[in-house]
Amino acid sequence: MLTADRVDRLADAVFVAVRARRIAVQSALGGMAMSLAAMAAAAFGLLAPALGALLQEAIDVAVILNALRALCVDRTARPALTPAAEELIHRFASEHDDLQDVLEAVRGAADHLSDGPGPQALAAVEEAHRLLTDRLLPHEYAEEHELYPALAPTLGGPESTATMSRAHTEIERLSRRIATHLRLAHAEGGLSPGQLDDLRCCLYGLHTVLRLHFTQEEENYFSLAQ
Template identity: 50%
Template sequence: MVILNALRALSAPRAAVRIDRSTDALLHRFSSEHDALRAKLTVLADAAADLARRDQLSPDTESLARLREADDLLESTILPHEHAEEALLYPVLAKPLGSGEATATMSRMHAEIDRLARRVHAHRLRADRFGHITSDQQLDVIATLYGLYAMLRLHFSQEQQSYFALASPDASPGVRDKSGQDR
């Protein structure tokens, strides 16, 4: 039944979505920010990979520096971006998409990104207190950083397909279907 319902939803005709100028500008802004952030996400995966290569029994300051770099990226760049999407973009998408439910899944992902970022930050504070990443937190730091990296890449892709495809190619508003095609 689930598969049939999914196929039905995929084959349903896509309704036209009217995007006004201010919403179109927000879509272009956040799409542009995603382009810049995609390149920076490697900081998370690189920090996790570096830590995975380290010997758990010999603490080092280089891994702590990588954790700090990842935490700084999350706190200063990624989380403010995600919070701005939640506060500015998602509310204005509710009307053209038919309801606030259209962004509920992405809002839930924002909450999970926040939760994982807080976890990274807590690990950083603990590691700062000890002067290194302790062996009992190493595996969780690795898993959390890789999890955030994967989740953010998926989240950016989903927003690109679901929302940013609605933006006009020339930044002028128009009527577009949900796949981003002009009508």
């Protein structure tokens, strides 16, 4: 579990550790309580020595069997999805597939800037921004206001999607910054050399954030419906 390249597995490890500790405490305290009760009964002559020995063995077996529960997977720990939430997951998973060309357009626009601030570079950035505005940002908005609220009760509250919401904020911020560069370029009749570094960083950064964000959603949320 901890060898997986996913930070969210740490929460799973904590859950397993807490559950294992709870079972261990139950076994220890339960075994001690039953043993003390048996010794008290024997002290008052209510329990024969041979029967007491057998009872102690039975207590040991019961404690061991209870402790072995830690090896079992807690099936109730898996969130139960509502049909509406599962339908939303399938919808947004399909949209992720459809949006792959938008991610490639963002990276392609950044690559074009390496050739200089020419008309082709400006056209590539404009096309990437159009795709962001028309397709990707509405998708992110719908996730924030439809998918995440639907998953929150299943995952234990709105804080479970807080990290993903922060990614939405960063995606929107970078998109606005790209739009600002385009407004400056249109006002000046083209991209200026001074814009290239920051605009390229915005595009590459946005592409990286989107890749990571998509992967995290697919692993953490979309996998719940599989």
